[in-house]
Amino acid sequence: MRFSLNPKKLTLFNKTRVLEQQIDEFFDKVSELGLVFSSALEVYLTDGANDEFDAFLQQAASIEGKGDTLRRTIEVELYAQTLIPDLRGDVLRLLEDMDHLMNVYEGNLFRISIQQPDVPEEFHSGYLELTRTVVTCVESVVLAARSFFRDINAVRDHNAKVIFYETEADKKGTRLQRAIFASDLSLDRKMHLRYFVERIDELANSAEDVADTLAIYAIKRRI
Amino acid sequence: MDLTVLILLGSGLFLGWSLGANDAANVFGTAVGTRMVRFGTAAAVCSVFVILGAVVSGAGAAHTLSKLGSIDAIAGSFMAALAAAITVYGMTRSGLPVSTSQAIVGAIIGWNLFSNSVTDTQVLLKIMFTWMACPILAGLIAVILFKLVRWILNKANLHLLRLDAYTRLALIGAGAFGAYSLGANNIANVMGVFVPVSPFTDFALTEQFTLTSVQQLFLLGSIAIAVGVFTYSKRVMLTVGNELMPMSPVTAWVVVVAHSIVLFLFSSQGLEHALAEAGLPTIPLVPVSSSQAVIGAVIGLGLLRGGRNIRWGLLVQIGTGWVITPFLAAAMCFVGLFFLQNVFDQQVHKSLRFELTPRVVERMSEQGVPKAAYADLVGRSYESSGALLDAMTKGMPLTGKQTRTAIDHARIQHTEITEIKLSRYDFSRLSEVQRIALQKLAGQQYQYAWELAEALSALSPQWRRLPTIALNRRFNKRLDEDLAYLIQTFESR
Known part of the structure; x- marks a missing residue:
C-alpha cells in the first residue's frame, strides 16, 4: 500500500475508490449494451437495417470497446x-x-x-x-454481480431471478x-x-452460467 | 564489557534469533500467507514493534521466570538459553511447531535439577496452567471476535475492495500490536535468564529518560529477534499462513487479533493493576507461547465451522511437540551444564549456603513454617536449597509457600552497607524517605537478606511489604526488585 504525502492525494483509499468506480462503470456498460441491443432489434424488426440501426450498431461497438478497456484497466490494477x-x-473470471x-x-x-434475416x-x-426476457435476465445477473461487490447477501436473490428469466427465455425461444x-x-x-432465436437465447444461457459461478464465489467471499 | 560475557550472551541472542524466525510468523504469518501484506512491510513493522514491546513493557513476565528459578551464574544462563534455542531450532527443523516459552521453562528446570535448587512448584503449576488456558482462551476470543466481525460486516455492506483495503490496514495494525505483545511477553524467554546476571549498568539518555540495565538487555535481545524475522521467518510465515487452515483475510485478522489479545492479557502489568483496582480477579503474568495462541485461535474458528476443516492429525503432532519440548530442553540443559562445569571448568551456579541458626528458626516459625519440620536441624548448614528441603521434609511435608519461606530465610547472603558503595549507589529508583532509611544503615552488616529487609522496614514504612493482595502486587514487586538490587550491590562475600 502506498501512502502519499501530497495533501491533494492524502486520501488513504483514493485508489480503491477509483477502482470501485471503474468496476461500477464496467457493469453500467453491460446494462447499457442490453438497452441498445433491444432498441436496435426493435428498429431492425420494424424498419430493417437502416441508418438508425447502424447508429445503434456503432454505439454497441463503442460501448463494448469501452467495456474492454475498463476490464483491462481493472485487471491490471488488481494485479499491480x-x-x-x-x-x-x-x-x-467474473469480469x-x-x-x-x-x-x-x-x-x-x-x-x-451482415446476414439481414427476413x-x-x-x-x-x-x-x-x-x-x-433475455435482456432482463442479463440485467439480473448484472445486479447479482454488483451485489457480489457490495451486498453479498443479495446475490442469492438476484441469482434466483436470473434462473427464473432463463427458464422463461427457454420457453419463449x-x-x-x-x-x-x-x-x-x-x-x-x-x-x-431458428439460428437467431438460438443466438439471442444464448445470452440467457450465458447469464445463467455466470449466476451459477457467482453463487460459488459468494460462498467463498463469506468470511 | 567482558568478552566472555558477550560470548555467553550469544546463546540468548541465538534463542532470540530462533524466536524471531518462528514466533514472528505467528504474528504476520496469516497476513503474509494470504498475500495481504508484503513480507518486507511485515518484517519492518514486526521488528520495530517487537523492540518497542520488549524495551517498554518486557519487565512484567520476566519477573515470573526469575521466580521459577534464579539462575545465578552467567554460564548457567548461557546453557539454559542454548538448550532452549537448540530445542526450538531442532524441533522446527524436524517440522514440529515449537513453543519457545516451554523450551526455556524446561531449560530452567534442567538447571534447577543440576544445581539441586528447588523448583517452585506453585509457579510451575501456574505456568503450566496457562499453557492449557492460553489456547482455549485464544480459541474463545477468536470465536467471539469472528462472530462480532461477521455481524458488523453484514451490517456495513462494504464494497469488496474497500473491505480489502481496511483488512490490509487492520492486519498491519493487528500485526504491530501482536509484535508489541510478542516483544513484551517473549523477551522474558530470550533474556529473562540473564536478568539476575545482567552485565549492563543503567544508562541515562537524557535527564528524564534512563535505559535500565534490564532494558538494555531486552533491547539487545529484541534486536536479535528482529534479525531472526528478517533472515529466516519468510518461509515459516508462508507455511503458517497457508498450511494451518484455509483462511480468508478477515479470518486471518481475527486469528492475529485473538492471539495478540491473549499475549497482551498475560503480559500487561497495567491491566493487572486495573483489574485489581476494580476488584476483579487478575490474570497471572507469565510468558505464554504465541504458537499456542495462534493454533488455539485457528482451532476455535475451525470448530465454529463444524471442525471439518481442521487437520486433526497435525494437531496431535503439534500437541506431542508441546509435551516433548520442555523435557527435551531440560535434559539438554542438564547434560550441557554437566559438560560446562566438569569439562570446561565453568561456574554454572553459585555455591550457596543455607544455615538454620536459632534466629532463622525463630523467624521461620513466625512466618508460619511449622517447627516440627526443622526442630532437629538447628545449627546445621546445607549446600543447596534441594538439600535443605530434603532434610526438612523428612520431618513433615511442607506446602509450596512454606518451602519458599524456609529457603528464603535460611539462605546466607552477607551484606555490608559500606560508605563507598553507598556513595556509588543509584538512588534514582528510591524515594527520599527510602534513601534516608538506607543511609542510616551505613556501617551495618547482615548475614541474611531478610535481616537487611527487616532493618529497612523498621526505619521506614516505604520499605515495608504491603499485604499480599492483587492491588498491592505492583508495589510489592517493585520493592522486591529494589531489595534484590540492593542485595546484589552490597553483597560482601
Whole structure:
C-alpha cells in the first residue's frame, strides 16, 4: 500500500475508490449494451437495417470497446496493487464472463447487420418478447454481480431471478421455434430464423452460467 | 564489557534469533500467507514493534521466570538459553511447531535439577496452567471476535475492495500490536535468564529518560529477534499462513487479533493493576507461547465451522511437540551444564549456603513454617536449597509457600552497607524517605537478606511489604526488585 504525502492525494483509499468506480462503470456498460441491443432489434424488426440501426450498431461497438478497456484497466490494477489476493481470480473470471455477455450482444447485432434475416411480421412479437426476457435476465445477473461487490447477501436473490428469466427465455425461444417450423416458410429461411432465436437465447444461457459461478464465489467471499 | 560475557550472551541472542524466525510468523504469518501484506512491510513493522514491546513493557513476565528459578551464574544462563534455542531450532527443523516459552521453562528446570535448587512448584503449576488456558482462551476470543466481525460486516455492506483495503490496514495494525505483545511477553524467554546476571549498568539518555540495565538487555535481545524475522521467518510465515487452515483475510485478522489479545492479557502489568483496582480477579503474568495462541485461535474458528476443516492429525503432532519440548530442553540443559562445569571448568551456579541458626528458626516459625519440620536441624548448614528441603521434609511435608519461606530465610547472603558503595549507589529508583532509611544503615552488616529487609522496614514504612493482595502486587514487586538490587550491590562475600 502506498501512502502519499501530497495533501491533494492524502486520501488513504483514493485508489480503491477509483477502482470501485471503474468496476461500477464496467457493469453500467453491460446494462447499457442490453438497452441498445433491444432498441436496435426493435428498429431492425420494424424498419430493417437502416441508418438508425447502424447508429445503434456503432454505439454497441463503442460501448463494448469501452467495456474492454475498463476490464483491462481493472485487471491490471488488481494485479499491480495485489488487491483482494484470495478472490482476485474469481473477480477476474467474473469480469471476463460479463465481458463475454457484451461480446454476445455486439456479435448478435453484427450478425443481424451482415446476414439481414427476413423476419415475417407474425414472428416480430415473439422475437421482441424473447429479447426483453433475455435482456432482463442479463440485467439480473448484472445486479447479482454488483451485489457480489457490495451486498453479498443479495446475490442469492438476484441469482434466483436470473434462473427464473432463463427458464422463461427457454420457453419463449421454444415457442417461437415451434411457430417458425410450423409455418409455410422454406426450410432454409426457417433455419436462418431458428439460428437467431438460438443466438439471442444464448445470452440467457450465458447469464445463467455466470449466476451459477457467482453463487460459488459468494460462498467463498463469506468470511 | 567482558568478552566472555558477550560470548555467553550469544546463546540468548541465538534463542532470540530462533524466536524471531518462528514466533514472528505467528504474528504476520496469516497476513503474509494470504498475500495481504508484503513480507518486507511485515518484517519492518514486526521488528520495530517487537523492540518497542520488549524495551517498554518486557519487565512484567520476566519477573515470573526469575521466580521459577534464579539462575545465578552467567554460564548457567548461557546453557539454559542454548538448550532452549537448540530445542526450538531442532524441533522446527524436524517440522514440529515449537513453543519457545516451554523450551526455556524446561531449560530452567534442567538447571534447577543440576544445581539441586528447588523448583517452585506453585509457579510451575501456574505456568503450566496457562499453557492449557492460553489456547482455549485464544480459541474463545477468536470465536467471539469472528462472530462480532461477521455481524458488523453484514451490517456495513462494504464494497469488496474497500473491505480489502481496511483488512490490509487492520492486519498491519493487528500485526504491530501482536509484535508489541510478542516483544513484551517473549523477551522474558530470550533474556529473562540473564536478568539476575545482567552485565549492563543503567544508562541515562537524557535527564528524564534512563535505559535500565534490564532494558538494555531486552533491547539487545529484541534486536536479535528482529534479525531472526528478517533472515529466516519468510518461509515459516508462508507455511503458517497457508498450511494451518484455509483462511480468508478477515479470518486471518481475527486469528492475529485473538492471539495478540491473549499475549497482551498475560503480559500487561497495567491491566493487572486495573483489574485489581476494580476488584476483579487478575490474570497471572507469565510468558505464554504465541504458537499456542495462534493454533488455539485457528482451532476455535475451525470448530465454529463444524471442525471439518481442521487437520486433526497435525494437531496431535503439534500437541506431542508441546509435551516433548520442555523435557527435551531440560535434559539438554542438564547434560550441557554437566559438560560446562566438569569439562570446561565453568561456574554454572553459585555455591550457596543455607544455615538454620536459632534466629532463622525463630523467624521461620513466625512466618508460619511449622517447627516440627526443622526442630532437629538447628545449627546445621546445607549446600543447596534441594538439600535443605530434603532434610526438612523428612520431618513433615511442607506446602509450596512454606518451602519458599524456609529457603528464603535460611539462605546466607552477607551484606555490608559500606560508605563507598553507598556513595556509588543509584538512588534514582528510591524515594527520599527510602534513601534516608538506607543511609542510616551505613556501617551495618547482615548475614541474611531478610535481616537487611527487616532493618529497612523498621526505619521506614516505604520499605515495608504491603499485604499480599492483587492491588498491592505492583508495589510489592517493585520493592522486591529494589531489595534484590540492593542485595546484589552490597553483597560482601
